[in-house]
Structures are given as structure tokens and as C-alpha cells.
Amino acid sequence: MKKKILVIGPSWVGDSVMAQPLYQRLHQRHPNLELHVFAPAWTLPLLARMPEVAKAHLNPFGHGALRLGERWKVARQLAAERFDQAIVLPNSLKSALIPLFASIPLRTGFLGESRYWILNDARELDEQALPMMVERFCALAEDKGAPLPRPLSHPRLALTNASQQAALDKLKLDASRPAVAFCPGAEYGPAKRWPARHFAELARRFDAAGYAVWLFGSGKDREVGDDISRLSGGLAVNLCGATGLEEAIDLIGLTRLAVCNDSGLMHVAAALDKPLVALYGSSSPDFTPPLSTRAAIVSLNLDCSPCFERTCPYGHTDCLEKMEPDRVWQAALPLLPVHTQEKTQ
Structure with missing residues (x-):
């Protein structure tokens, strides 16, 4: 029997990548599934590269925008699709209104923001049993009370x-010279961003080992990209703001390795199955690790971290400032081809 499900997708790029294992699990459970996702514009290039998603619908509502009348109109357009179920990934009240207004009969999600009256398949979140975000997403594919099957699959973005x-x-x-990707941004805040001077020193290491260095990020990261390029003596090519997400995905897919802050592009690199060095400062790999078997995590594990703050509450950001480039270089070496390791010895 054919089933049609609408997922209300996350607002962040990294979270959107981590939702793909949910989509994979839904297809396992429902072989004739037609899966649609309602998502903001900046995540649509990801959905276009997920073969599990039959159709993406634009979510035009930004953070904090209730706009009830407009939500009703958008929802009534979705009602024509005749979905059997909606799965709501964000925990906000607003995100649950679209499935209600669209008259979707089964509305699944975790309790939060007093939305128990909107979701008729509401789940209580056990944070101890489901410590990782990807686990919480995937749990919503199962029947209420059913255990989460493990191991979970990893995200995989398609390329051409x-x-x-x-x-x-x-x-x-x-492209004649092998390249590595640096992702120096982090939308969440500066407490997740490794210093530009450290990225620049690492760029010099990679250049000496025979690699080009490409910097990826949004327009907001252009300034830090310029700093890294300048401090490295022009060895790092600053592509921050010069690509859309779709082009960044394609180009990261051509690189041999990625070095990333805990960011959306870190999860993109993992989903492209790139060898990856993930840098953690104020955040924790216990909650949002790169979903990959080829990732090395670098964290100083200071007493004050993870604090999950956007800016360092102590004003020093030691968790990143004291993460020396050599430490990251040593983490990267085992992920590089053997000839590179021999060249650097």
C-alpha cells in the first residue's frame, strides 16, 4: 500500500543533513513511500541531493514569524497532496501548525512548547536513551514506544x-592539484570558530605537502576567509560567499579531506564521505557528531567546555585558541594517502 508522508524539516543545514537517516528509515519501513519535506530555502540544495526525497516544499517562514494567515494559505495548498502522516522535527509550536492546518490525519513529533493538542502522535523525549540528535530524528520513524533499531545509517548526498x-x-x-577543504565558519557563533591564524598555519602545512586549500562558507564568512588567505600568504583560496550551497557541496565532493568547525558544512563533508577532521570548542560531539566512519574529532575537553554558548562566557575561548595547528595536522595525517604521510616524515 502506498504511503505519503510530509516531514517538517529543520532550519539549520547541519540538522537537515542529520535528518537523512530518518528519511532512509522511513523508506525501509514503507517500501512504497512517497516522501515530501517542507523546508527553508537554504536547505533545498541538500534535499535535491537526497534520493529519498520525492519533493521539497518551500517553507517561507523565518525564525519567530507566526503569520497565521499565511501559514493557513500554505497549509491548504499542501492539503491537496493528501498526506497520510506528518513528522515534525523542530520542537516549536509554529512548526506543528502547518500539518494541523493541512488536515494531515497523523501528526507525529516530540512534546514541546505546549503543542500536545496539535500533535495526535506526541512522544516524550528521553534524552538519556536518545543522546544524539540523529537518534531523536530517527525515533520518530518508529511506532510509539518501539525501540530504535541500531546501527543507524549515515547520510549520503548524491553528486554528478x-x-x-x-x-x-x-x-x-x-583541479590538477589535490585539494583539501577548510570550513572556518560556524553560523551558531564565535565560540565554535577555530582562529584564522591557526587555519592559516594549517594551510601552509597542507601546501608544503602538495595540496591546494579551498575555503568554504557563506557570505558571513568572507571576512575570516580573507584573513586566512592573507595570513597564509595567499596559499588558501577564499571561496566563502562565492558559492551557493549547491556548488559548495559539489566542490567539497572533489576534495581529499575536510577540516571543519562544528558547522553545517562539517555535516555536509561527512555526508559526502570525505575524510574529516572536526574541531569542537563550545559544543559537544556527543550530541551532533559527524556521521561518518572516517572522521577524527579534535577537542581539548577543558573543564569549561562544552558550554554550548555562542560566545565564550569567560572571554578567552581557550577551547579553540589553545588548539594548536600541529594537533589538527597530526589528526589529519592518518586520513591522508600513504604517500603524503611518507612525504611529511
């Missing part, structure tokens, strides 16, 4: 050679 070549041509990048 044609789109990758188009991105290379557009940005006039030389």
Missing part, C-alpha cells in the same frame, strides 16, 4: 560529475 565540473569552471579552479 557534470555539476562538479560546472562548479570548477564557474570559479576557475585548478
Whole structure:
């Protein structure tokens, strides 16, 4: 029997990547599933690269925007799709209104923000049993009270050679030299961003080992990208703000390794199955680790971290400032080809 499910997707890029194992699990449970996702514009390039998603619907509502009348209109358009179930991933009251207004008969999600009267398949979250975000997402694919099957699958974004070549041509990048990706941004705040001078020193290490260094991020990261490029003596190519997410996905897919702050692009690199060094300062890999078997996590595990603050409450950000470039380089080496390791010895 065919089943049609609408997922109300997350607002963050990293969370959107971590939702893909849920989509995979839903297809396992419902072989004839038609899966749709309601999501903000900046996450749509991810959904386009997830073969599990039959159709993406634009969520036009930003953070804090209730706009009840507009939500009703959007929901009534979705009602024409005749969904059997909605799964609501964000924990806000607003996010649960669309399935209600769309008259979707089964509305699944965790309790939060007094929305128990909106969700008729409401779940209580056991944070101890489900410590990771990806586990919490995947639990919503199961029947209420059913255990979560493990191990969970990992996200996998699809790529095409044609789109990758188009991105290379557009940005006039030389692909003859192997490249590594640096992702120096973190939308959440500065307490998750490794210092530019450390990235620059690491760029010099990779250049000496024969690698080009490409910097990825949004327009908000252009300034830090300029700093890294300048401090490295021009060895790092700053692509921050020069690519859309779709082009960043294609180009990261061409690199040999990624070095990333705990950010959306870290999860993108993991979903592209890139060898990955993930840098954790104020956040914790226990909650949102890179979902990959080829990731090395670097964290100083100071007494004051993880604090999960956007800015350091002590004003020093020692958890990142004291994370020396050599420590990250040593974490990267085992993930690189053997000839690179021999060259650096």
C-alpha cells in the first residue's frame, strides 16, 4: 500500500543533513513511500541531493514569524497532496501548525512548547536513551514506544560529475592539484570558530605537502576567509560567499579531506564521505557528531567546555585558541594517502 508522508524539516543545514537517516528509515519501513519535506530555502540544495526525497516544499517562514494567515494559505495548498502522516522535527509550536492546518490525519513529533493538542502522535523525549540528535530524528520513524533499531545509517548526498565540473569552471579552479577543504565558519557563533591564524598555519602545512586549500562558507564568512588567505600568504583560496550551497557541496565532493568547525558544512563533508577532521570548542560531539566512519574529532575537553554558548562566557575561548595547528595536522595525517604521510616524515 502506498504511503505519503510530509516531514517538517529543520532550519539549520547541519540538522537537515542529520535528518537523512530518518528519511532512509522511513523508506525501509514503507517500501512504497512517497516522501515530501517542507523546508527553508537554504536547505533545498541538500534535499535535491537526497534520493529519498520525492519533493521539497518551500517553507517561507523565518525564525519567530507566526503569520497565521499565511501559514493557513500554505497549509491548504499542501492539503491537496493528501498526506497520510506528518513528522515534525523542530520542537516549536509554529512548526506543528502547518500539518494541523493541512488536515494531515497523523501528526507525529516530540512534546514541546505546549503543542500536545496539535500533535495526535506526541512522544516524550528521553534524552538519556536518545543522546544524539540523529537518534531523536530517527525515533520518530518508529511506532510509539518501539525501540530504535541500531546501527543507524549515515547520510549520503548524491553528486554528478557534470555539476562538479560546472562548479570548477564557474570559479576557475585548478583541479590538477589535490585539494583539501577548510570550513572556518560556524553560523551558531564565535565560540565554535577555530582562529584564522591557526587555519592559516594549517594551510601552509597542507601546501608544503602538495595540496591546494579551498575555503568554504557563506557570505558571513568572507571576512575570516580573507584573513586566512592573507595570513597564509595567499596559499588558501577564499571561496566563502562565492558559492551557493549547491556548488559548495559539489566542490567539497572533489576534495581529499575536510577540516571543519562544528558547522553545517562539517555535516555536509561527512555526508559526502570525505575524510574529516572536526574541531569542537563550545559544543559537544556527543550530541551532533559527524556521521561518518572516517572522521577524527579534535577537542581539548577543558573543564569549561562544552558550554554550548555562542560566545565564550569567560572571554578567552581557550577551547579553540589553545588548539594548536600541529594537533589538527597530526589528526589529519592518518586520513591522508600513504604517500603524503611518507612525504611529511
